[in-house]
Amino acid sequence: MKQVFLRVLLSGSVLLGVVAPVAAYAAGEVAPIKPDSKAGAKLYYEGDPARGVISCVVCHGAKGNSDLAANPNLAAQPHEYIYKQLVEFRPRDGETMAARRGPDGAPSSMTALAMPLTEADMRNVSLYLSEQPLSRPAAASSEALVARGEVIWRGGIAAQNVPACAACHTATGAGIPALYPRLAGQYASYLEGQLKLFRANHRANSPMMHQIAYRMSDEDIKAVSDYAAGLR
């Protein structure tokens, strides 16, 4: 009896929930530098041409509110999450490919942009962005999708062993600082793309999200992405 229970615990979404708080931000645990939000803002708006750093605002918009669905909103995202992504867009020492890659496993468009960033740059710009309000959130686009998306968000898909997104990303989709990213108000097409990258393990920087996305169909992914975009 006990063993059966343990096996269920280890194989299912329960485990995902249990390990999440310790495993989520391993890369960002040690903070050797006290981040400087003002320096982060300067880098965000001006880049640093002498060092080959391109300004972020051209793609991610004023205060991290992007005008184009192709470029994700960054405002109000936990700084630990932003920092982790910037680190993981870059190949680790001795490796040729980064953990977070783009479609077909090709380098993400962020990889070249993140390469010239220093540790301080990444800490600073992450802090700056986390402090900005998401003033122009994206919206949901289809009522039919949203209804299906809401079911998945709140309750998961039991038959496919997909846990409720709300369990980690919270009911409002705001996420939890240091643990789970914000999804509310993010562009639906971006969320959909990331879930497919997790599923294919081209974005291989979260075993947890790989396990979840792996069990979802294209339709599940589309519906829950549309719902999350419209969450407030």
Ligand code: HEC
């Ligand atoms: C040429 C346009 C462009 C520029 C310039 C740019 N980005 Fe990006 N950024 C993107 C795109 C496109 C993505 C989505 C990448 C993907 O899906 O692999 C992205 C993704 C990100 C993400 C991941 C967001 C998430 O929700 O996981 C972060 C963090 C980020 N960019 C930070 C920055 C910072 C900081 C700068 C400036 C140093 C910057 N970007 C400059 C286009 C750009």
Ligand code: HEC
């Ligand atoms: C057990 C906790 C947990 C559950 C449940 C969960 N997630 Fe996540 N999710 C995470 C973590 C942690 C990350 C950050 C991954 C990383 O470090 O890159 C994440 C990242 C994401 C991202 C990438 C966001 C971005 O800005 O690029 C998307 C999209 C996402 N989750 C969607 C979902 C959906 C949809 C569900 C429900 C079907 C879900 N998640 C359920 C923990 C969870």
